[in-house]
Amino acid sequence: MEHQPFFNRGPSIWARLAFFTFLCLALMVTDARFRYLNPLRETLSLLLYPLQSLARTPVELADRVGEFFVTQARLQRENAQLKQSHLQDASQLLRGQALLAENTHLRKLLAVREHFNDIPVLAEIVYAGHDPFSRKIIVDKGTREGVRAGQAVIDEVGVVGQVTREFALSSEVTLLTDKDQAVPVQLVRNGLRAIVYGLGQEGQLEMRFMPVSADIQNGDVLVTSGIDGIYPPGLPVAVVSKIERNSAFAFAKIYCMPSAGIDRNRQYLVLTGTKQLLPPPPPKAEEATLPKQTHSARKH
Amino acid sequence: MPSSAMGKQQILRPVKGGFILFTLLAGLMFNLLPWQGVGLMLRPDLVALVLLYWCIHQPRRVGMGAAWLLGLMLDVADGMLLGQSALAYTLFVFATLLLRRRILLFPLGQQALHILPLLLLLQFTTLGIKLAAGSAFAGWGYFVASLTGALFWPVVASLLMLPQHREIKTEPSIQAGHK
Numbered sequence: 423m424e425h426q427p428f429f430n431r432g433p434s435i436w437a438r439l440a441f442f443t444f445l446c447l448a449l450m451v452t453d454a455r456f457r458y459l460n461p462l463r464e465t466l467s468l469l470l471y472p473l474q475s476l477a478r479t480p481v482e483l484a485d486r487v488g489e490f491f492v493t494q495a496r497l498q499r500e501n502a503q504l505k506q507s508h509l510q511d512a513s514q515l516l517r518g519q520a521l522l523a524e525n526t527h528l529r530k531l532l533a534v535r536e537h538f539n540d541i542p543v544l545a546e547i548v549y550a551g552h553d554p555f556s557r558k559i560i561v562d563k564g565t566r567e568g569v570r571a572g573q574a575v576i577d578e579v580g581v582v583g584q585v586t587r588e589f590a591l592s593s594e595v596t597l598l599t600d601k602d603q604a605v606p607v608q609l610v611r612n613g614l615r616a617i618v619y620g621l622g623q624e625g626q627l628e629m630r631f632m633p634v635s636a637d638i639q640n641g642d643v644l645v646t647s648g649i650d651g652i653y654p655p656g657l658p659v660a661v662v663s664k665i666e667r668n669s670a671f672a673f674a675k676i677y678c679m680p681s682a683g684i685d686r687n688r689q690y691l692v693l694t695g696t697k698q699l700l701p702p703p704p705p706k707a708e709e710a711t712l713p714k715q716t717h718s719a720r721k722h
Numbered sequence: 723m724p725s726s727a728m729g730k731q732q733i734l735r736p737v738k739g740g741f742i743l744f745t746l747l748a749g750l751m752f753n754l755l756p757w758q759g760v761g762l763m764l765r766p767d768l769v770a771l772v773l774l775y776w777c778i779h780q781p782r783r784v785g786m787g788a789a790w791l792l793g794l795m796l797d798v799a800d801g802m803l804l805g806q807s808a809l810a811y812t813l814f815v816f817a818t819l820l821l822r823r824r825i826l827l828f829p830l831g832q833q834a835l836h837i838l839p840l841l842l843l844l845q846f847t848t849l850g851i852k853l854a855a856g857s858a859f860a861g862w863g864y865f866v867a868s869l870t871g872a873l874f875w876p877v878v879a880s881l882l883m884l885p886q887h888r889e890i891k892t893e894p895s896i897q898a899g900h901k
Contacts, residue, residue: 435819442786442812449794449805454855459804466798470754473747474799477754549756553800554763554864555857560801587801594801601858622858 460587467589474560478548540654540693543567545575547688548592557600557622559583561690564591568694572652576691580658580681581605581646585692593692597684598659599624607659608647612637615647618660618678624685627660629676634667638676654693658682734886737780745772745882746784750792754799763863766871769796770814770844771878774837777815778822789815803855810847817843830876838872 433441453459545561563569565588573585575595583603587594596603601622607629608615614637618627632638642662648655660678667674749772757765769792776784793808817840818825825836845868853859 435816438786439812439816442790443809445790446793446805446809446812449808450803450851453804463798463804466795470795470799473751474754477751478756481756549754550758551800552753552757552762553802554860555852556802558801601856 463587464589467592471591474548541568541695542691543569543694545569545593545690545692547690555622557597557603557620557624557684558586559595559597560592561595561692562592563692564589564593566590569593569692570694574646574653574657574693576657576693577682577687577689579683580660581653582682582684582687582690584652595690595692598627598680598682599684605653605659606647606650607644608655609638610643610645611639614638615649616644618644625679627678627680629662629678630673632674632676633672634669634674636674638662638665638674640665643681644678734883737783737886739783741885742776742780742784746776746788746792749773750795753796763866764870765867766874767841767844767867768874768878770811770841771837771871771875772882773811773815774818774840774875775879775882777818778825781819781822785819786812786815803851806851806855807848809851810844813847814840814844830879833879834872834875837875838868841868841871844868 432438449459543563545563548560548562551558551560561575569585569588571585571588571593575582575585581598583595583597583600585593586596597620598605598618599620599622601620603620605618606615607618616629616632618629621628629638629644640662643658644660644662646653646655646657646659658681660680662676663679664677665674666676746769749768752768753765773784773789773792776788789811790808793806793811794804796802796807796811797804821836821840825833828836842865845865849859849864
């Protein structure tokens with residue numbers, strides 16, 4: 423007869439440890455490599471939603487109380503400023519509309535397909551991620567409003583990040599500053615194409631794999647190039663802030679500062695809508711050219 | 723003081739399952755409050771502390787299963803790789819279960835000294851998984867949360883013990899009535 427404990431306590435502590443450790447490892451591998459676990463994630467996030475909105479209420483209450491005590495003088499001043507900027511914007515908007523009409527007309531003439539028809543959706547931050555190792559925010563618009571993973575997120579100045587996971591009522595946005603988050607960009611001054619990567623630090627981006635001799639200067643403005651098919655072209659991304667050219671290395675070290683208020687705003691625009699991509703070029707043409715560099719943005 | 727009560731081996735009332743669930747959910751909500759910057763750095767991990775308390779005092783009701791589920795919830799809430807926090811919390815509870823008899827011998831203040839390495843283990847496990855998954859190191863300030871967690875332990879433990887103590891005051895009169 424083998425030893426039997428007096429009270430039955432279920433499986434031993436080591437057996438439980440082995441079971442749960444294995445379960446966790448299996449979950450991590452499956453989640454990192456495959457997409458099978460999205461339904462589980464969605465279900466859990468729905469279960470968590472009431473708790474999250476409850477956790478948000480103290481801050482919202484404080485905000486509302488603060489709003490209530492705004493002085494009238496400040497409101498009037500703000501109103502005057504807004505009116506002025508509205509007038510300025512209106513004139514530019516009219517000009518922009520005229521240009522847009524002319525542009526569509528010309529494009530039609532050239533039989534060029536319009537690549538992007540973006541419907542902006544205003545999304546508000548539910549909360550910033552609590553993980554000090556990654557730069558992600560959760561916003562309050564999800565698949566019900568047409569938000570899908572891969573869409574670009576902007577503010578009034580420029581690109582903020584990219585939607586990386588969509589849920590029914592919320593979605594997760596990875597900010598530009600997240601480590602290794604990539605955006606294909608183009609220099610406004612000379613049209614040079616490059617890719618900007620996040621460094622995992624606040625307010626700093628890095629432009630990698632640019633030769634030491636590349637024509638880049640401090641203060642150069644970078645906008646999205648649009649060749650990735652994810653970001654619409656022409657959105658401001660960053661400004662070059664520091665260049666280290668050391669001929670001992672093959673590439674220059676180029677640091678940039680993001681243009682958008684990545685850590686400052688509460689409301690952002692998600693550019694939803696279907697992207698009509700051009701079909702890939704026929705295989706014959708690809709064989710003839712050298713293996714191309716993939717300029718695609720990271721898509722989760 | 724609960725610490726002196728621990729020394730005298732005072733018999734506590736049985737805990738209601740609903741109360742355990744409520745405290746775990748309250749801890750989860752505390753962790754999900756919109757913490758940012760220095761606040762996030764200093765934030766004690768209340769989920770870990772509440773879990774720790776119930777693992778020490780009710781190891782048959784709250785154990786690795788609860789830790790795993792709560793870890794999974796935190797993973798989903800922060801959009802991390804599924805199973806990261808779950809693994810860290812499971813190992814954390816495992817170490818707690820090994821140490822629980824020893825921890826129970828000490829008053830609350832000295833218990834905090836045992837809690838500190840346990841919380842550090844939790845954070846080191848999380849850090850290890852994150853670095854292996856390719857994240858950037860967030861600086862040594864990350865570990866301050868363990869320190870504040872250990873400092874908060876006496877407060878959390880006495881708060882969680884409170885409902886069981888209230889009942890005990892009425893008990894002598896009931897016993898007297900029976901006699």
